[in-house]
Amino acid sequence: MPKPKVSTDWMCGCAGCHMSLLDMDERIVQVLELADLRSSPITDLKEPDEGGVDVGVLEGGINNTSNEEVAHRMRKRCKILVALGDCAVFGGVPAMRNFFSLEDSLRRAYIETESTDAEGKIPDDPEIMRPTRVRAVQDVVPVDIFVPGCPPDADTIFYVLSELAQGRKPDLTGNKLHWH
Ligand code: SF4
Numbered sequence: 001m002p003k004p005k006v007s008t009d010w011m012c013g014c015a016g017c018h019m020s021l022l023d024m025d026e027r028i029v030q031v032l033e034l035a036d037l038r039s040s041p042i043t044d045l046k047e048p049d050e051g052g053v054d055v056g057v058l059e060g061g062i063n064n065t066s067n068e069e070v071a072h073r074m075r076k077r078c079k080i081l082v083a084l085g086d087c088a089v090f091g092g093v094p095a096m097r098n099f100f101s102l103e104d105s106l107r108r109a110y111i112e113t114e115s116t117d118a119e120g121k122i123p124d125d126p127e128i129m130r131p132t133r134v135r136a137v138q139d140v141v142p143v144d145i146f147v148p149g150c151p152p153d154a155d156t157i158f159y160v161l162s163e164l165a166q167g168r169k170p171d172l173t174g175n176k177l178h179w180h
Pocket of ligand 1: 012013014015016017059060084085086087088092093149150151152
């Protein structure tokens, strides 16, 4: 029987959730024995298989049109979508930007910051993504499993991935798991 395929990707986050995934240390070998890790920021494949994967994992919220494409592509190509970490589940720290207008945020980031040399410029090339409000993954595509935490700890991620790889839905209720 082929191993279930797993893909992961990141959007508006800090990479900390993927670092926590790597923090499971040698247990990653157990995960790889159970699952076929396909596209991921930590592998060479950068997009989930066109033919689909069993489990898709998304880190980070959605704060621009490129993130939207990543979320839609993963949702379209996976059977079970996991929102990993507070940014993916709630919008997280980046969602603080929603208290300000997009124009104010861009002006602050590209023109007013103390580290901006000379005259700053807000990028406006039509080929680059457009920023949007910061949203949780479920605000853009349906999510099947929510794994909060900033980041969720390695034990939790190992539990979730190993359960899914064995065809079980992880039980994230109760106090057997510890969130940071
Ligand atoms: S949930 Fe925390 S660790 Fe994960 S991407 Fe967001 S800020 Fe980083």
